[in-house]
Amino acid sequence: MAELASWRDGPTKSAIVDFVARVTADGSPDFVAPEARVATFDNDGTLWCEKPMYIQLDFIVRRLAEKAAEDPSLAGQQPYQAATAGDLNWFGGAITKHYQGDDSDLKVLAGAVMALHATMTVEEHAALVSAFYAGARHPSLGRPYPTCTYAPMVELLRYLEANGFTCYIVSGGGRDFMRPITSTIYGIPPERVVGSAQGLKFEGVDGHGDLLIQPALDIFDDGPEKPVRIWSRVGRRPILAAGNTNGDDEMLQYTSGLRLLVLHDDADREFAYTAGAERALEHADKYGWTVVSMKNDWTSVFD
Amino acid sequence: MAELASWRDGPTKSAIVDFVARVTADGSPDFVAPEARVATFDNDGTLWCEKPMYIQLDFIVRRLAEKAAEDPSLAGQQPYQAATAGDLNWFGGAITKHYQGDDSDLKVLAGAVMALHATMTVEEHAALVSAFYAGARHPSLGRPYPTCTYAPMVELLRYLEANGFTCYIVSGGGRDFMRPITSTIYGIPPERVVGSAQGLKFEGVDGHGDLLIQPALDIFDDGPEKPVRIWSRVGRRPILAAGNTNGDDEMLQYTSGLRLLVLHDDADREFAYTAGAERALEHADKYGWTVVSMKNDWTSVFD
Numbered sequence: 001m002a003e004l005a006s007w008r009d010g011p012t013k014s015a016i017v018d019f020v021a022r023v024t025a026d027g028s029p030d031f032v033a034p035e036a037r038v039a040t041f042d043n044d045g046t047l048w049c050e051k052p053m054y055i056q057l058d059f060i061v062r063r064l065a066e067k068a069a070e071d072p073s074l075a076g077q078q079p080y081q082a083a084t085a086g087d088l089n090w091f092g093g094a095i096t097k098h099y100q101g102d103d104s105d106l107k108v109l110a111g112a113v114m115a116l117h118a119t120m121t122v123e124e125h126a127a128l129v130s131a132f133y134a135g136a137r138h139p140s141l142g143r144p145y146p147t148c149t150y151a152p153m154v155e156l157l158r159y160l161e162a163n164g165f166t167c168y169i170v171s172g173g174g175r176d177f178m179r180p181i182t183s184t185i186y187g188i189p190p191e192r193v194v195g196s197a198q199g200l201k202f203e204g205v206d207g208h209g210d211l212l213i214q215p216a217l218d219i220f221d222d223g224p225e226k227p228v229r230i231w232s233r234v235g236r237r238p239i240l241a242a243g244n245t246n247g248d249d250e251m252l253q254y255t256s257g258l259r260l261l262v263l264h265d266d267a268d269r270e271f272a273y274t275a276g277a278e279r280a281l282e283h284a285d286k287y288g289w290t291v292v293s294m295k296n297d298w299t300s301v302f303d
Numbered sequence: 304m305a306e307l308a309s310w311r312d313g314p315t316k317s318a319i320v321d322f323v324a325r326v327t328a329d330g331s332p333d334f335v336a337p338e339a340r341v342a343t344f345d346n347d348g349t350l351w352c353e354k355p356m357y358i359q360l361d362f363i364v365r366r367l368a369e370k371a372a373e374d375p376s377l378a379g380q381q382p383y384q385a386a387t388a389g390d391l392n393w394f395g396g397a398i399t400k401h402y403q404g405d406d407s408d409l410k411v412l413a414g415a416v417m418a419l420h421a422t423m424t425v426e427e428h429a430a431l432v433s434a435f436y437a438g439a440r441h442p443s444l445g446r447p448y449p450t451c452t453y454a455p456m457v458e459l460l461r462y463l464e465a466n467g468f469t470c471y472i473v474s475g476g477g478r479d480f481m482r483p484i485t486s487t488i489y490g491i492p493p494e495r496v497v498g499s500a501q502g503l504k505f506e507g508v509d510g511h512g513d514l515l516i517q518p519a520l521d522i523f524d525d526g527p528e529k530p531v532r533i534w535s536r537v538g539r540r541p542i543l544a545a546g547n548t549n550g551d552d553e554m555l556q557y558t559s560g561l562r563l564l565v566l567h568d569d570a571d572r573e574f575a576y577t578a579g580a581e582r583a584l585e586h587a588d589k590y591g592w593t594v595v596s597m598k599n600d601w602t603s604v605f606d
Binding site for chain 2: 035122166175176179183189190191193197200201202204206207208209210211224225227228231232233234235236250253254283286287
């Protein structure tokens with residue numbers, strides 16, 4: 001039986017162990033049949049590190065710089081110029097301006113991001129993503145990105161599976177950015193990865209065909225869209241969900257059993273922040289969700 | 304090991320058995336790892352009977368009549384009037400007019416269909432669907448609808464699973480119309496049912512929430528959309544697919560291994576028709592897909 005070895009004994013670990021015991025014990029009034037033991041996990045900040053920037057943003061910045069290197073006419077334009085210079089402040093600034101009511105830089109960025117992989121096949125895109133994972137490292141932790149997963153959360157996935165649960169990733173991040181690595185780092189296969197995605201178009205030639213990436217967003221899998229995508233993909237309501245931001249609030253509301261909210265309060269071992277999690281934390285307090293303190297509940301953060 | 308007992312010995316059965324042997328034998332040059340053994344099946348006309356009308360259309364007509372009975376002000380309007388009178392010709396006529404360039408009746412029908420379950424929860428809708436399956440019978444075969452599945456195709460699902468395949472339904476029919484029955488009749492759980500769907504909206508109250516059906520189509524899972532939805536849901540290219548109409552043509556093109564096209568040529572035991580399958584049959588001939596003759600390849604059609 002998988003163990004929660006990196007979870008410190010205390011009320012959080014007990015809440016998990018007790019919940020799992022209640023839904024799995026034969027004859028328990030809260031028994032849930034194995035096929036309905038669905039658990040959904042946000043990815044960025046819940047299963048792996050999201051600071052100082054989303055791992056996918058690092059991939060995008062590198063890809064923009066590669067594109068500018070291939071086509072020097074782009075090098076003087078944003079966002080290629082900032083990407084080439086490694087000027088991450090420009091990217092952060094585009095978001096800040098957006099919140100100040102000025103969408104000009106965000107539109108420039110979104111257009112370039114949508115064009116980045118447009119008309120590639122999904123397999124060509126997956127190969128670029130795999131190459132990134134094989135080489136890139138976290139800028140401050142110094143670890144390869146595939147080792148930036150939270151050890152206690154990966155243990156939780158195994159613990160739930162050992163108890164008959166089926167675990168899904170339900171992330172605002174890119175579905176096809178996660179899929180090439182999730183089997184390796186989480187033991188979660190592509191069919192159980194739900195996330196944001198650009199449109200796809202089928203193109204057939206001589207009895208064979210491919211899916212080509214289109215330069216427009218098809219799904220933004222965040223906030224109220226998460227429960228919708230869970231139903232679309234799974235057709236069941238989760239009995240356990242874990243998240244860490246306001247983007248997970250509706251998924252947690254939709255979940256019928258144990259709701260876990262990961263609190264980033266460990267500046268020594270990871271990062272300490274609550275920005276973007278205000279509403280979820282308020283709801284955790286109001287509705288009795290289980291807050292997971294990285295500092296107090298986990299004996300180690302990374303493997 | 305599951306057997307293809309209702310398949311007559313001959314080239315079609317051999318094509319299936321030989322393909323499965325090639326992709327599963329250790330050391331075979333065509334070996335496919337179990338996790339990549341994905342098979343996708345159309346539903347209407349491939350796994351169960353679609354004549355004289357789609358089973359879902361029968362459900363819709365009954366629901367329209369129920370709605371008119373609840374609200375007599377609707378009884379004089381189309382499509383409620385036709386539904387109440389059991390006048391299926393009106394529904395067929397709406398389609399015929401559409402092909403003649405007159406969308407007026409089709410628009411009336413589509414509006415009523417989209418409104419039929421609007422703002423219900425997905426669970427309320429599932430209960431109505433389950434009640435339909437519990438009571439309704441096929442109009443000419445006289446069988447309960449859940450027994451209108453093709454026995455040889457259900458055997459094929461079990462045969463593939465016994466050989467490490469994972470089978471999905473990928474249908475132009477309603478995802479949430481199929482899900483309440485697929486586990487029972489096909490052994491395929493809701494998370495492996497892909498289909499058309501109305502939009503959904505999350506509504507949360509006091510820390511809990513539900514998904515409400517919206518009066519607009521979100522996904523029409525047919526033709527070139529089928530490979531797109533397969534990638535979105537599964538993240539892998541099928542190595543086996545089965546269909547029976549032009550709406551399955553792109554899914555079959557997208558499939559890398561065995562392509563099966565079910566031919567309805569058995570007026571005695573089921574129905575005989577090729578309307579709507581012209582392009583797929585042409586492609587089967589041109590690209591060497593395997594045509595399954597219901598008359599010649601199946602010893603029995605229904606259980």
